Amino acid sequence: MADVDVTVIGGGIVGCAVAARAAGDGLATVLLERGPQLAGGTTSRNSEVVHGGMYYPTDSLKAQLCVEGRRKLRTFCEVNGIRYRECGKLIVAVEPDELPVLEEIHAQGEINGVEGLRLIDATEVSSLEPEVRAVGALWSPHTAVMDAEACAKAYGRKAQTASAQVLCGAEVVGLSLEADSWRVEVAPPVGGGREGWQHTSRWVVNAAGLYADRVAELAGIDVDARQWRLRWVKGNYFAISPRHDGRVGRLVYPVPPRDGSSLGTHLCLDVAGRLRLGPDVEVLPPRAGEDYRVDEERADDFYRGARRFLPFLEREDLTPDMSGLRPRRVAWWTEGFADFVVARESSDRQGLINLVGIESPGLTAAPAIADRVGDWLSG
Ligand SMILES: Cc1cc2nc3c(=O)[nH]c(=O)nc-3n(C[C@H](O)[C@H](O)[C@H](O)COP(=O)(O)OP(=O)(O)OC[C@H]3O[C@@H](n4cnc5c(N)ncnc54)[C@H](O)[C@@H]3O)c2cc1C
Structure with a gap:
């Protein structure tokens, strides 16, 4: 008999939500995070936007799990006192030739089951956001911002309350299948303080x-x-610059680039209403290390892009902030879109579930991914 029922590798929002669901279902669960604390990875380096789900192809996992995840995340945040603000989002057309793209995104959103989407004209945009320049927009009233790190940690606490063991400084360095269970090898933490170990x-x-x-x-x-x-x-x-705080109260996105590489460099708000621009797209070379420095030289591109729809911006209003790394599957370059992998192995790797390529909208989708995985674990 195995030592535990479930071992979750990774203490970001996805791993924490999976552990909370598994432990809540009564399964003996261990959550292993190699960093010194939960949610220290991509979960704390992103736009913290709870997406509607209108951009993703019909029936893709990104579309399904984003739409389902948004509803679940909102309820989880309400119940657990996590800061969550349904500020809404405008995708703006700055030139008339961008309007057909809004119609396409609107149509895709309807197919995906996104609630409340509406195309609005320039007058309505200015009544919502007088400082934003646009000839029309797609209005998504239920898009929100949240405190992502607090949310992941709340899932971690929920897992612990349901008797999961949550261990940080615990890097998994080996996995092998023995009879009907997995042997999990964990390295000692960097800096010592505990031995490494193995369990099944x-x-x-x-x-x-x-x-x-x-x-x-x-x-x-x-x-x-x-x-x-x-x-x-x-x-x-x-x-x-904080001198502009309060000037815009909703998320404002441009029409996304045609190559689908991102949603476009947008105006983000955090839960406190502070304004920032990002994220752009910088493909790192293979095997690059985790380098989160932001190159000041990029400010000109940000300024040029955002000034199209935020005419009040001055170049000196921008200062380098944070960055995050997207775990993008190579399939994106060959196929133009790479869906989440949420996959259960069979036969010679029975019992292994892989969650790969969980880039945006992974934060939004996390509770739905956890439920899908949880159904396999409990079923
Ligand atoms: C710039 C940017 C903007 C984004 N904006 C949004 C957004 O607005 N809305 C949205 O929904 N999504 C957004 N995302 C995506 C979202 O942030 C991620 O999908 C989500 O945080 C992924 O969570 P995770 O738990 O899978 O990964 P992570 O948070 O990276 O957690 C994985 C954890 O696994 C640990 N780990 C790795 N290897 C091991 C090992 N061998 N043993 C033990 N532990 C290990 C790591 O230390 C890490 O803590 C954005 C992402 C980026 C980069």
Whole structure:
């Protein structure tokens, strides 16, 4: 018999939500995070937008899990006192030739089941946001901002309350299948203080974010053959001078680039209403390290892009802020779109579940991913 029922690898929002669901279902659960605390990875380096789900192709996991996840996340935040603000979002057309793109996104949103979407004209845009320049917009009233790190930690606490063991400084370095359970090898924490160890687990859930391809390789999976190899795509942010605080009260996105590489460099608000711009798209070379420095030189591009719809901006309003890394599957470059991988192994890797390529809208989708995985674990 295995030592535990479920081992979750990775303590970002996805791993924490999976552990909360598994432990809540009465399964003996261990959550292993290699960093010194939960939610220290991509979960705390993003726009913190709870997306509606209108951009993603019909029936894709991104579309399904985003739409389902938004509703679940809102309820979870309400029940657990996590800051969540339904400020809404405008996708703006600055030139008339961008209006057909809004219609396409609107139509896709309707197919995906996004609630409340509406195309609005320039007059309505100015009544909502007088400082924003646009000839028309797609209005998404239920798009929100939230405190992502607090949310992930609340899932972690929920898991602990339901008797999960949550261990930080615990990097998984080996996975092997023995009879009907997985042997999980954990390294001692950097800096010492505890021995490494091994335990056996009936299920293993790989929620290792930027390293999910490497964790899959530990289990012997050929990630290149499956197009699960990840390339890190950095998203940089610039803060907008606090002298503009309160000038815009909703998220404002441009029409996204046609290549689908991002949603476009947008105006983000955090839960406190502070303004920043980002993220852009900077593809890092293979095997680049985690480097979160923001290059000041990028400010000109941010300024040019955002000034189209935020005419009050001055170049000196922008200062380098934070950055985050997207775990993007290589399939994106070959196929033009790469969906989430939420996959349960069978036969010779029975009991392993891989969550790979969980880039945006991964924060929004996290509770829905957790429920999908939870149904497999409990079923
Ligand atoms: C710039 C940017 C903007 C974004 N904006 C949004 C947004 O507005 N809305 C949205 O919905 N999504 C957004 N996303 C996506 C969202 O942030 C991610 O999808 C989400 O945070 C992924 O969470 P995760 O738990 O999968 O990964 P992570 O938060 O990266 O957690 C994975 C964890 O696994 C740990 N780990 C790795 N390897 C091991 C190992 N061997 N052993 C133990 N632990 C390990 C890591 O230390 C890490 O803490 C954005 C992402 C980026 C980069």
